[in-house]
Amino acid sequence: MPQKHYASGLFSGPVLRSVPLMWSILLTVAGGLGCMLLTVPITWTLSDYVVLHTVLVFSSAAVAVMVAALAWNLRHEPGQRLRAFLGVIFLVLAITEMAPVR
Numbered sequence: 001m002p003q004k005h006y007a008s009g010l011f012s013g014p015v016l017r018s019v020p021l022m023w024s025i026l027l028t029v030a031g032g033l034g035c036m037l038l039t040v041p042i043t044w045t046l047s048d049y050v051v052l053h054t055v056l057v058f059s060s061a062a063v064a065v066m067v068a069a070l071a072w073n074l075r076h077e078p079g080q081r082l083r084a085f086l087g088v089i090f091l092v093l094a095i096t097e098m099a100p101v102r
Contacts, residue, residue, distance in 0.1 A: 064094035
């Protein structure tokens with residue numbers, strides 16, 4: 001039986017070869033860094049917040065449209081009816097995010 005080849009680098013040890021373990025370590029470190037950002041005093045003006053909010057809304061809407069398009073294109077595969085339904089929900093989410101609010 002041929003052995004699997006694992007890339008050398010940071011996650012190449014015998015214990016750290018598991019992909020879920022690698023992701024859990026990376027997300028734990030990212031979460032810790034995010035929590036440390038909460039302690040940094042940042043002065044935000046309203047104009048800074050508007051720019052940040054606009055970028056985040058457009059980014060999340062773009063991701064929602066991509067997920068909806070992927071689900072819609074895979075709807076003819078066997079067993080994909082639920083994913084097509086979830087794709088429609090993501091499309092509704094994207095449209096709702098981009099709707100003007102008064």
